[in-house]
Amino acid sequence: MNMRSKITVLFFALMMSVAAFADSPTSLTVMSASAHVYKVYYKANEAGKVRVSIINNSNKAVFSEVLNNVASFVRPYNFSELPEGEYTIVVEDKNGKQVEKVQYSMSKIxxxxxxxxxxxxxxxxxxxxxxxxxxxxxxxxxxxxxxxxxxxxxxxxxxxxxxxxxxxxxxxxxxxxxxxxxxxxxxxxxxx
Missing domain, CATH: 2.60.40.10 (Immunoglobulins)
Incomplete structure (x- = not known):
């Protein structure tokens, strides 16, 4: 499969994920962008305060940030300084909390x-x-x-x-x- 086909497949999968959540007040998709980077795609019906946290398998927050007055964003999160393992990405807004798990491996996705x-x-x-x-x-x-x-x-x-x-x-x-x-x-x- 050539690079253009891979990009087309990735774009189609992302659009399918976004379309599946169109009815929801908040949608969240997490996708691997490279061997060390995961992108978080967030969209809500209205702007507000959003907290993004990354938690390791020992239930310890390794990263947290608050974004104010946002209705949507795409943000990359680099895991290259973190040890391999399972991580939980938590996105909280006024509509509640959404959780996605990722398995990070330094050598491959x-x-x-x-x-x-x-x-x-x-x-x-x-x-x-x-x-x-x-x-x-x-x-x-x-x-x-x-x-x-x-x-x-x-x-x-x-x-x-x-x-x-x-x-x-x-x-x-x-x-x-x-x-x-x-x-x-x-x-x-x-x-x-």
Missing amino acids: TSFISVTEKANDPNKYILNVVNNGTDVVSVKIFAAENLLHEQTLQVTGNFGQVYNLNSVRTTNDMKITFVVTTSAGITRTIEF
Whole structure:
């Protein structure tokens, strides 16, 4: 795949992520820009105060900043001075808090996985997988401890899929859990 094709695929994946969140008062997308840099794309319906924090796997904040009177931004965050590991990027505004996890590796970018609940349709969930190569990803969805869905996906580059659980989720207090595992053994467990 040539560089122009890669840029086109990355742009398309980003636009799909942004379009998926168009209904939400706040949208957040985190994408790897290079081996050491992750870009945070933020958009809200109105300007306000936004706090961005990066937290390591020991639950310690390694970076934090407050942006005032912003409705949208794209900001790069350089991880080159940080040790390898899992980090949590937290973006807080008046609409609440959004959390994205990244797996930082100095030698290469590994798969980034996120699952978010669609704001205006709380029974629809969006899975996004971003990586630089081809990866095999296992997806399991549980409702109240019962396995609802299981699939294995071969993901090349960026991937997004919407899961509609309207026929399954009967009450809002029913816990929905996504367990997503990469071929490298990285597992994300996301509960709603």
